[in-house]
Amino acid sequence: MKITVLDLNFFKSESIASFLIETGDGPVLIETGPDTTYNNLTGLLKRYGYAPKDVRGVFVSHIHLDHAGAAWHFADEGATVYVHANGARHMADPSKLFASAKQIYKDDMDRLWGQLKPISQDRIHPTEDGEKITIGGVTIQAFATPGHASHHNVYLIDGMMFTGDVGGIRIKDGPIFAPTPPPDINIEVWQQSLQKMRQIGPSSLYLTHFGVFNDVREHLRLLEEMLLQWTAWIGDRLKQGNPDEEIVKEFEAYFKELIGHKNTDQGLFERYELADPAYMNAPGLIRYWRKFRGI
16 A cells, blocks of 8 residues: 655645555545646646546545545546545535535636536445445545534544544644634534544544644644634634624734744745635634524
8 A cells, every 4th residue: 555645736735635545456535626626636646657537436524625526527437435424415416515615705616616516326435433445455444523514534544544624734834723614613523523533543644734744642732722712712702792804804814923923934824825714714613603602
């Protein structure tokens, strides 16, 4: 088995990754990125001697477009798509997912994410919590880890954990952020998932945004600390009666300041904005406070 981090070059390098798992029975992908980087992904596969039709399975952490938007291409070529059971119906009929994303991104939808097409039910494998799938001698175990999304999985291969978004965002030497877009953010459930990840005890974390990190316990500690810090920050302003628009604008400045404390490289800030837009994080946390905390 060989694992390779594929940089999909989503407008900039090191913003979205896909992971190539070379098994004894052909390649497997964890995460596909969006449709807009599909050509980049196929070009990388070709570099390692593979065509899209060679891909045996695609494992997506969740159905958000930056993680699973290109999965339909591989299903059309014969791959099985593995996804949390709560997300499976949206892979078969992505109309609601697409409409929801269109509401947020409006005229930027095509530029950012491209197309989204339905996947045949016989190409979708809804996973169970703890389920083990073996392909070409490589066993991939799925664990349900909601909090960022109700349909979120992490995947474990020989102690290596592929974390999607529940494991946070960390680019180069930048800070560890918890992406909190609407509509599914649930802080207490996310904390439970982080505890579950600690109990599983991976040796390394493979982050879709971006790369491989071995300081597992410290990473998860700092991620939870930032998650709670952001949540309290938003909650304080809601309790003060600040308008949503003002909170979002102020959060964008706060987000940039946090990155600046680690690195003044403008390119790093742009990568974080591509992977985890500040203007998306605040509305997700505002919704959490109103839905679960009654503010």
